[in-house]
Amino acid sequence: MKHLLSTADLDAATATEILDIATEMASVSGREIKKLPTLRGRTVVNLFYEDSTRTRISFEAAAKRLSADVINFSAKGSSVEKGESLKDTAWTLQAMGADAVVIRHPASGAPHRLANWVSGSVLNAGDGTHEHPTQALLDAYTIRSRMGRIDGLHVAIVGDVLHSRVARSNVLLLNTLGAKVTLVGPPTLVPTDLNASVQVAYDLDAVLPQADVVMMLRVQRERMTDSYFPSAREYSRRYGLDGARLRRMPAHAIVMHPGPMNRGMEITPEVADSPRSTIVEQVTNGVSVRMACLYLLLGGAR
Amino acid sequence: MPDILIRNARVLGGEPTDLLLRDGVIAEIGAGLAADGAEVVDGTGLVALPGLVDLHTHLREPGREDAETVYTGSRAAALGGYTAVCAMANTSPVADTAGVVEQVYRLGQEAGLVDVQPIGAVTVGLAGERLAELGAMADSAARVRVFSDDGFCVADPRLMRRALEYVKAFDGVIAQHAEEPRLTQGAQMHEGDVSARLGLTGWPAVAEESIIARDVLLAGHVGARLHVCHVSTAGSVEIIRMAKARGVRVTAEVTPHHLLLTHEKAESYDPVYKVNPPLRTDADVEALREGLRDGTIDIVATDHAPHAAEDKECEWAYARPGMLGLETALPIVLDVLGDDWELIAERMSYAPARIAGLDGHGNAIVAGAPANLTLVDPTVRWSVDPTGLASLSHNTPYAGMTVPGRIVATFLRGVPTVLDGKVQK
Numbered sequence: 001m002k003h004l005l006s007t008a009d010l011d012a013a014t015a016t017e018i019l020d021i022a023t024e025m026a027s028v029s030g031r032e033i034k035k036l037p038t039l040r041g042r043t044v045v046n047l048f049y050e051d052s053t054r055t056r057i058s059f060e061a062a063a064k065r066l067s068a069d070v071i072n073f074s075a076k077g078s079s080v081e082k083g084e085s086l087k088d089t090a091w092t093l094q095a096m097g098a099d100a101v102v103i104r105h106p107a108s109g110a111p112h113r114l115a116n117w118v119s120g121s122v123l124n125a126g127d128g129t130h131e132h133p134t135q136a137l138l139d140a141y142t143i144r145s146r147m148g149r150i151d152g153l154h155v156a157i158v159g160d161v162l163h164s165r166v167a168r169s170n171v172l173l174l175n176t177l178g179a180k181v182t183l184v185g186p187p188t189l190v191p192t193d194l195n196a197s198v199q200v201a202y203d204l205d206a207v208l209p210q211a212d213v214v215m216m217l218r219v220q221r222e223r224m225t226d227s228y229f230p231s232a233r234e235y236s237r238r239y240g241l242d243g244a245r246l247r248r249m250p251a252h253a254i255v256m257h258p259g260p261m262n263r264g265m266e267i268t269p270e271v272a273d274s275p276r277s278t279i280v281e282q283v284t285n286g287v288s289v290r291m292a293c294l295y296l297l298l299g300g301a302r
Numbered sequence: 303m304p305d306i307l308i309r310n311a312r313v314l315g316g317e318p319t320d321l322l323l324r325d326g327v328i329a330e331i332g333a334g335l336a337a338d339g340a341e342v343v344d345g346t347g348l349v350a351l352p353g354l355v356d357l358h359t360h361l362r363e364p365g366r367e368d369a370e371t372v373y374t375g376s377r378a379a380a381l382g383g384y385t386a387v388c389a390m391a392n393t394s395p396v397a398d399t400a401g402v403v404e405q406v407y408r409l410g411q412e413a414g415l416v417d418v419q420p421i422g423a424v425t426v427g428l429a430g431e432r433l434a435e436l437g438a439m440a441d442s443a444a445r446v447r448v449f450s451d452d453g454f455c456v457a458d459p460r461l462m463r464r465a466l467e468y469v470k471a472f473d474g475v476i477a478q479h480a481e482e483p484r485l486t487q488g489a490q491m492h493e494g495d496v497s498a499r500l501g502l503t504g505w506p507a508v509a510e511e512s513i514i515a516r517d518v519l520l521a522g523h524v525g526a527r528l529h530v531c532h533v534s535t536a537g538s539v540e541i542i543r544m545a546k547a548r549g550v551r552v553t554a555e556v557t558p559h560h561l562l563l564t565h566e567k568a569e570s571y572d573p574v575y576k577v578n579p580p581l582r583t584d585a586d587v588e589a590l591r592e593g594l595r596d597g598t599i600d601i602v603a604t605d606h607a608p609h610a611a612e613d614k615e616c617e618w619a620y621a622r623p624g625m626l627g628l629e630t631a632l633p634i635v636l637d638v639l640g641d642d643w644e645l646i647a648e649r650m651s652y653a654p655a656r657i658a659g660l661d662g663h664g665n666a667i668v669a670g671a672p673a674n675l676t677l678v679d680p681t682v683r684w685s686v687d688p689t690g691l692a693s694l695s696h697n698t699p700y701a702g703m704t705v706p707g708r709i710v711a712t713f714l715r716g717v718p719t720v721l722d723g724k725v726q727k
Contacts, residue, residue, distance in 0.1 A: 087615050107617035108490075108501040109571030128619070130501030168501060193495040 003115050003122045004293055007133045007173040015176060019141050021292035022285070028065060029288060038299045039068035045098040047089070047114075048125075049075040049105040054259060054283070055125050059102045059134075062290035068298070071098070086110060090117035100298055103127070121297040129163045135258050136169035138289040140177060142278050143213055145285070146254050151178030156207050158184040158239060159217030159266055160228075162191055166258045167217055171195050182207055185217075185239055188228040204239055208248040215256040216241055219266045232265055242268040246276065254278050304341045305329070306716060311345030311677055313667050315643040321350065323673040326715035331669050343721070345677055348710055352647050353385025353674030354632065355654040355663050357448070357477070357555060358531060358603035360624065361387075361418070363409060364402070365394025370608035370694045372409035372418055375628070377692040377727070378606070380415040380719040382628040383676035383709040386655065386663045387416050387606075391423040392453040398423035398434035400442035407444035415719045415727055419658060422446040424465050424476060428454050433465060440472040447659040450477035452531055453578075455513055457483050462517060466526035475527040475553075475657065478517055480538070481579065485509035490619055492565040492580040500568060502618065505580050507535040514538050518545035518552050529657055530554040532605050534579040536589030543598040553657050555603035556590050558634035559625055559699060563587075567699070573614050573621030574697050577607070580623075591638060594649060601654045604631045608695035626698040629691050632678065633705035641680055662715075673716035682708040692725060 001014065010018070028036055044063040046056050056072065063070045073093075075081065080089060086105075093101055100121040103111050108128030115122040126132040144150055155174055161167045161183050174181050175197055182199040183190050184207050192200050201207050208214065219239075221232060229235045236242075241255065249255075255267075255277045263269050272279060310318040313331070320335040321328055356379065362370040372389070379387045389406050391397035397406060403420040410418020422439035426432055428451045439446040449469060456462045456478060465476050486509045491497050493504020514530055518541065521528035533539060533554045545552050559577060564584055567575035575581060593599040607624025614621050635646060655664025665671040685704050688696035712720040719726055 085612060085616055105617070107619040109619075110617045112571040113617055128501055129503075165501060168499070191498040194498040 001296055004133050004297060005111050005115060005122065005124045006131050007136050007169045007176070010173065010176060012176050015137070015140065015173060018137055018289065018292045018296060019144060021295055022141050022288040025291040025295070026285070026288040034065050035067060036065065037067050038295060039063065039066040042068045042099040042298055043071065043097055044068045044100045044102065044294065045071045045073055045093050047073045047093070047101050047103045049080065049103070049110070050126070052104050052126065055104060058283070058286040059125060059290050061287045062294055065287070066291055066294055068294070086113060087117050090114055094118050100294065123293060123297065126165050128165065130165050131169040132165040133169050134286070134290050134293055135166050136173040137293065138282055138286045139170055139215065139256060139258070140173055141285045141289050142256065142282050146278060147212065150174065153179045153212040154182065154210055155179050155213040155215060156182045156184050156211040157215045157217065158204060158241070160189045160219045160223060161185055161194070161217065162189045163220070163223070164217045168194070170215065171198055182211070186229050189223070205245065205248060208245055209250065211249060212253050213256060214241065214249060214253060216266050218258065218260065218262060221262070221265070236265055240266050240268065241271050243270045246271050246274065256282060258282070303717060305339070306343060306713065306718065307335060307337050307340040308343045308345045308350065308677070311348050311350040313350045314647055315349050315641060318346070321675070323713060323716040326673055328667065328669055328671050328673050331667070343711060347681065348677040348679050349643060350667060351383065351643065351676050351678060352651040352664060352667055353676055353712065353714065354383045354650045355658065355660060356384055356387040356604050356606070356628065356631070357601060357654040357658055358452070358605045359387040359389055359628065360392070360607045361389045361406070362608055363393065364405065366610070368694070369610045372406060373413040374692060374694045375606070375608070376410065376413040376415035376418065377725045378628040380712050380725050381692050381709060382630070383632050383678065383712055384416050384628060385674040385676070385712065385714045386419060386660050387628070388419045388421050388448055388658055390452045391421050391450060392428055396423050396427050397421065398426050398428070400435065400438040403439050403444040403446050404442050413727070415725065416714060417660070417663065419660060420444045420446055421448045421450050421477065424449045424451045424456050425461065430454060430457055430461065433461070433468065436465070436469055436474065437472065440474060447472070447474050448477050448529070448657070449474055450479065450531065452477065452479045455479050455481040455483060459516060459520065463520050463524060466521055466528060467524045470526050473659065475529050477529040477531050478513065479531050480510045480513035480517065482509040482513050485512070491568045491576070492582045494565060494583060496565045496568060500571070502568065507537055507582070510535055510579055511537040511541060515541050518542070518550045521552055522548065522550040527551045532557050532560065532579055532603070533590065533593070533599060534560045534582050534586065536586045539589045539593035539598055543593070546598065553600040554598070555601045556594055556599045557603060557605045558627055558631045561587060561590055561594070561638045562634055563699060568618070571618050573616065573618050574625065574699050576618060576621050576623050577625050578623035595639070595645070600649070601657065602631065602635055602649050603654065604628050608693050609697050610695060614697050624697070626691065626693050626695065629693070630686060630698060630700050630705060632709065633707045634700070636680065636707040637705055673713055675713045676709055677711040679708045679710050680706065684708055
């Protein structure tokens, strides 16, 4: 595996291998000295065109725990603000000898373009409304560690699927790993032709009793002004996860959210902070999963 | 200027014959014509077509001379077998005054490779707010008859109605870029399963179809001529077919790329495939081909849209839409329609010349007609090399593709602009 651009590039064996390696990495994070020498002397560049402290820190921690040198390149206050193109930035990173570039970018497909212009590995850390593969992998990891398996589970992904890179990556990966996926949200925010093997539903209450995993997506308030839905209040009434809805879910079912949450919009504090919620675990698992990805791409397991 | 004697060419694929070009016209046609000091061009194995006419070309001058100039675009056109091109108005400054259209017209004359017929903007600055001085452009040296805000839709129905009506005074035609702007805000590619998967904002077919439906009704209501630019969907073909059956004076064009390529091309995220309207589905391509064959779609127009490297070598969303077309149009049409030369002459020469009111072009190849011709070798297949094209820009979607049909020679009023596949200026 050279790049990680989309979860579509992962077959079940590779995805499972990443999750297995992540399990080993998690044990490192539990040690007193949380460091492996694996990527000593390798350079990982975090190229962030969007502010995302959470994802950047997670990648930075992952790379540092593998002893890689980390360069953080944020578009703000850099050559990018002076009008430098992605291609020229790519050449600069190339000239500096970047072994891997972790890119977060507001334009869908930017990592695919970048992969044409650098010789190192490219890791997609979220591109526009396209994909966020490491988020899907950490979600899969979280599901597996909570539920013991992924195959055969029913996962409901709820909210603004249309604009969600998290949803796209999850749909592909969960399918590959044998889960059944139902997309839930208002028709304006759920594309019906995203993937032939997923179900689409508009009634959250009908789906909840059958779900093993309920994955809530962040809904941006701006969508309101674009008439995707009439008001935040109506949205939460129809698609927000509150205590009453949590109690409609099977007793074993878990609640996930990629963060950052809009408390009171798509999820209530009661649900977010309940033991059924995996939200904090997801953040913890993110570091292990990203270590596994960097290890696979750079450490050369293959 | 010496006379030209073309030996053994097959006019529209017919029996080999000789053609003598003298004083800008076809003086004689027949077997075994005497050379009489004329320069002889061997047409053996070549098909003679009337010089092609492009109703939709972006030459980028004035304003983006780094992407194309009237001269470089004229070279590309001649090499593509064209003797006339209509230059779109979305230059900088916009061709919305007599001054700008005359400038473009003059640059075309100076280049001298094809007749460059400027198209005038419908609205001032393409802003869609008030009419440009259409009459002044019509009365200018450029004799503008086609008006278009191409790149933008004349979205305001009242303004569109007025434009359609107003140009009747000088037999003008409004060429509409049919795109409902509210339905395509931020749109990046055809709205469908591929856009859903790629996370690129969709450009729904209905945004084109709803404007065409409105405009054919408006054109019918005021009894005016309407031309629809770059039709791209099956639904649009259906609406135009219906309008024609009702007697509306509507004509329509399709581009070579919409006859061949589909939205799956976007999967590479390579903006060389980004174009407006976007590449659509197989079903749309089929409907466009059928519409072109049965005459619902009157012409093939290139929408030749050169872009500088930096406007294409970037993220998809930041890239400018458009692709090169002039040098590959005939090969792509040959590939799609087969060698039905009568049909090709109608769709790529006669009909576009009629729509644009270019009397000197699009004439049948008969004695006495203006000597605007192109000679094609249909047996040659060639591989498209972006850097080998005459255009200043390299944004062809056909790079590396093998296409049929090489343009061997082109004549503008009896003067060779291309000989042996090489442009003469």
